[in-house]
Amino acid sequence: MAKRPEFDGVLTCPMPVGVHDRIVLGHGSGGKLSAELIEQIFLPAFNNSALNQLNDQAIVDFPGKQLAFTTDSFVVKPLFFPGGDIGSLAVHGTVNDLAMGGAQPLYMSAAFILEEGLEIETLRRVVQSLQRAAIEAGVTIVTGDTKVVEKGHGDGLFINTTGIGTVQRGLTLSADQGVPGDRVILSGPIGDHGIAILAQREGLEFETTIQSDSAPLHKLARAMLDAAPLGAIRCMRDPTRGGLSSTANEIAAKSRVGITLEESCIAVREEVRGACELLGLDPMYVANEGKLVAIVDPCVAGAVLAAMQQHVYGREARIIGTVTESNPGTVVMRTAFGTTRIVDMLPGDQLPRIC
Amino acid sequence: MAKRPEFDGVLTCPMPVGVHDRIVLGHGSGGKLSAELIEQIFLPAFNNSALNQLNDQAIVDFPGKQLAFTTDSFVVKPLFFPGGDIGSLAVHGTVNDLAMGGAQPLYMSAAFILEEGLEIETLRRVVQSLQRAAIEAGVTIVTGDTKVVEKGHGDGLFINTTGIGTVQRGLTLSADQGVPGDRVILSGPIGDHGIAILAQREGLEFETTIQSDSAPLHKLARAMLDAAPLGAIRCMRDPTRGGLSSTANEIAAKSRVGITLEESCIAVREEVRGACELLGLDPMYVANEGKLVAIVDPCVAGAVLAAMQQHVYGREARIIGTVTESNPGTVVMRTAFGTTRIVDMLPGDQLPRIC
Numbered sequence: 045m046a047k048r049p050e051f052d053g054v055l056t057c058p059m060p061v062g063v064h065d066r067i068v069l070g071h072g073s074g075g076k077l078s079a080e081l082i083e084q085i086f087l088p089a090f091n092n093s094a095l096n097q098l099n100d101q102a103i104v105d106f107p108g109k110q111l112a113f114t115t116d117s118f119v120v121k122p123l124f125f126p127g128g129d130i131g132s133l134a135v136h137g138t139v140n141d142l143a144m145g146g147a148q149p150l151y152m153s154a155a156f157i158l159e160e161g162l163e164i165e166t167l168r169r170v171v172q173s174l175q176r177a178a179i180e181a182g183v184t185i186v187t188g189d190t191k192v193v194e195k196g197h198g199d200g201l202f203i204n205t206t207g208i209g210t211v212q213r214g215l216t217l218s219a220d221q222g223v224p225g226d227r228v229i230l231s232g233p234i235g236d237h238g239i240a241i242l243a244q245r246e247g248l249e250f251e252t253t254i255q256s257d258s259a260p261l262h263k264l265a266r267a268m269l270d271a272a273p274l275g276a277i278r279c280m281r282d283p284t285r286g287g288l289s290s291t292a293n294e295i296a297a298k299s300r301v302g303i304t305l306e307e308s309c310i311a312v313r314e315e316v317r318g319a320c321e322l323l324g325l326d327p328m329y330v331a332n333e334g335k336l337v338a339i340v341d342p343c344v345a346g347a348v349l350a351a352m353q354q355h356v357y358g359r360e361a362r363i364i365g366t367v368t369e370s371n372p373g374t375v376v377m378r379t380a381f382g383t384t385r386i387v388d389m390l391p392g393d394q395l396p397r398i399c
Numbered sequence: 400m401a402k403r404p405e406f407d408g409v410l411t412c413p414m415p416v417g418v419h420d421r422i423v424l425g426h427g428s429g430g431k432l433s434a435e436l437i438e439q440i441f442l443p444a445f446n447n448s449a450l451n452q453l454n455d456q457a458i459v460d461f462p463g464k465q466l467a468f469t470t471d472s473f474v475v476k477p478l479f480f481p482g483g484d485i486g487s488l489a490v491h492g493t494v495n496d497l498a499m500g501g502a503q504p505l506y507m508s509a510a511f512i513l514e515e516g517l518e519i520e521t522l523r524r525v526v527q528s529l530q531r532a533a534i535e536a537g538v539t540i541v542t543g544d545t546k547v548v549e550k551g552h553g554d555g556l557f558i559n560t561t562g563i564g565t566v567q568r569g570l571t572l573s574a575d576q577g578v579p580g581d582r583v584i585l586s587g588p589i590g591d592h593g594i595a596i597l598a599q600r601e602g603l604e605f606e607t608t609i610q611s612d613s614a615p616l617h618k619l620a621r622a623m624l625d626a627a628p629l630g631a632i633r634c635m636r637d638p639t640r641g642g643l644s645s646t647a648n649e650i651a652a653k654s655r656v657g658i659t660l661e662e663s664c665i666a667v668r669e670e671v672r673g674a675c676e677l678l679g680l681d682p683m684y685v686a687n688e689g690k691l692v693a694i695v696d697p698c699v700a701g702a703v704l705a706a707m708q709q710h711v712y713g714r715e716a717r718i719i720g721t722v723t724e725s726n727p728g729t730v731v732m733r734t735a736f737g738t739t740r741i742v743d744m745l746p747g748d749q750l751p752r753i754c
Contacts, residue, residue, distance in 0.1 A: 098574070113541060114456035117510045153468060155559050198553065199552040202548075218452060
């Protein structure tokens with residue numbers, strides 16, 4: 045067999061460091077360029093002792109017995125939008141999924157799939173935004189990963205964040221726990237996130253810029269749980285993809301109950317309503333990233349609502365409906381005109397790549 | 400302002416279920432098609448009580464005080480290769496990252512970024528393989544996510560898996576703990592995974608098919624830890640992207656020690672060596688997915704090696720080198736001819752999309 049060719053010359057040649065202003069395939073190689081990217085972009089932003097070890101895994105203390113665990117990939121387009129960007133969204137989305145289980149978010153991983161050619165400055169902005177959002181939410185990014193795909197085989201930047209939190213024993217929030225008579229509480233106006241993204245994507249201009257509502261909801265959720273005895277809040281959900289209609293339908297289906305919503309109680313900002321009319325969209329199906337829906341025992345609904353309204357992300361909270369025994373699995377909207385209509389789950393895709 | 404158009408007709412029209420044989424954007428919408436995908440593909444495969452709740456987060460018991468946490472995205476191309484596929488790889492990669500920290504893997508998340516047009520049958524095969532690998536590794540997939548991107552903005556299928564394990568208190572395996580005199584142990588021949596992928600990708604034919612070594616290493620790691628007193632195994636790493644050279648360099652750099660490797664002790668299968676010659680690759684830089692490197696106190700290196708050789712994934716384990724005081728941060732290879740050469744970290748990318 046032929047003698048192995050000599051690659052030492054190639055493999056040890058000095059690679060100029062710090063000269064790249066765009067992602068190249070080598071940034072995903074696990075070699076020097078990967079190390080550079082980690083040292084120059086990720087470590088300065090996320091700086092903490094668990095991550096800085098740069099082992100293949102983070103070892104952290106876990107204070108509880110019950111662990112909440114959630115994962116989300118983010119493919120939102122464009123990467124930056126009024127009210128946020130893919131970095132802050134990747135934190136809020138995962139923090140909120142933990143919060144909806146009543147968990148205190150603790151740790152998060154961040155995994156990036158980069159497309160060859162992405163500007164490194166873009167990555168840096170996203171990473172810094174992600175870190176700012178993590179600090180605001182009180183979570184620590186303790187482990188991460190970066191992969192690079194060839195130009196045309198990705199789309200700039202995808203992020204996966206996976207979150208861990210601790211949940212007190214005995215606390216169970218689940219979509220199958222709704223009981224007839226329960227109240228449906230919504231934390232604020234709907235449709236802001238989806239319309240902010242779409243307006244940005246389509247280059248639409250409105251009188252006022254529509255901002256995404258992207259926000260961390262764990263403190264709001266905590267305030268609600270503190271305002272009610274254990275078990276009185278049956279379920280919390282953040283109506284993201286598929287909007288409020290999908291969330292309400294899921295709860296109705298899993299709890300085998302009906303849900304009647306009052307259209308006049310569901311707030312939609314004037315500019316969002318206008319954009320929806322223009323675009324032919326129903327705000328009930330538009331994504332939110334800083335709202336929550338709760339199904340609450342009627343005896344404590346008032347107290348929970350009051351607690352919400354004292355919180356920055358719940359000021360506009362309202363009771364928007366009731367859980368019913370009739371029409372199990374169905375969501376009915378009572379309109380301002382007194383008529384009713386069925387609010388079905390979104391059959392296909394209303395707005396792709398909204399998160 | 401104009402009256403809101405009526406969409407009810409559209410939004411509630413019955414969508415034929417189960418007719419799609421390819422992924423459409425609606426599968427990522429959070430609506431009915433998303434629910435179908437979950438019910439028809441993910442739940443039947445991953446079936447477990449935490450996941451089946453289909454809440455936004457899984458709530459699971461966590462038995463320890465110390466938690467290991469790791470994330471990895473998988474963009475391997477092609478999706479199926481001799482010895483594995485992106486599904487099994489996504490389990491092994493994450494299990495191994497936990498195992499290298501001495502952790503017992505417990506739970507895993509699985510998040511999919513699908514490209515519009517992907518055959519649903521392909522997704523089903525990957526998901527089933529992922530589940531088989533999870534069962535073999537003793538981990539439970541308790542939470543997940545699916546996003547869909549437009550055709551041409553992804554590449555079939557990317558997977559992120561994030562893993563959680565428990566680590567006994569006092570056990571710290573870290574790349575900065577190498578001490579001069581320590582032995583370097585490698586669990587078997589190198590280069591199988593990278594060459595298996597590349598041969599498949601390039602349509603190369605060899606006399607025997609080169610199989611990926613993709614395998615879960617947590618039981619091998621456990622056997623090693625059981626064979627040595629606490630602290631005697633300084634570090635374990637799986638030499639994936641960047642190969643053995645990158646792993647050895649990382650340990651040398653972080654421990655501020657030199658590492659001398661004996662070329663004659665590093666096994667490379669004959670067909671892998673042949674393929675490397677043909678392709679102009681050095682197996683030291685080629686990825687492995689079922690091998691580990693350990694830095695071990697010389698007093699127990701023999702016992703650890705013996706324990707490894709009794710394990711299916713460590714039968715061909717050997718001591719391949721020594722940690723030295725001289726040349727800190729440098730890896731030196733002593734060749735079969737008695738000469739030495741420096742083994743540098745891979746400067747750029749040798750093989751993109753290998754994992």
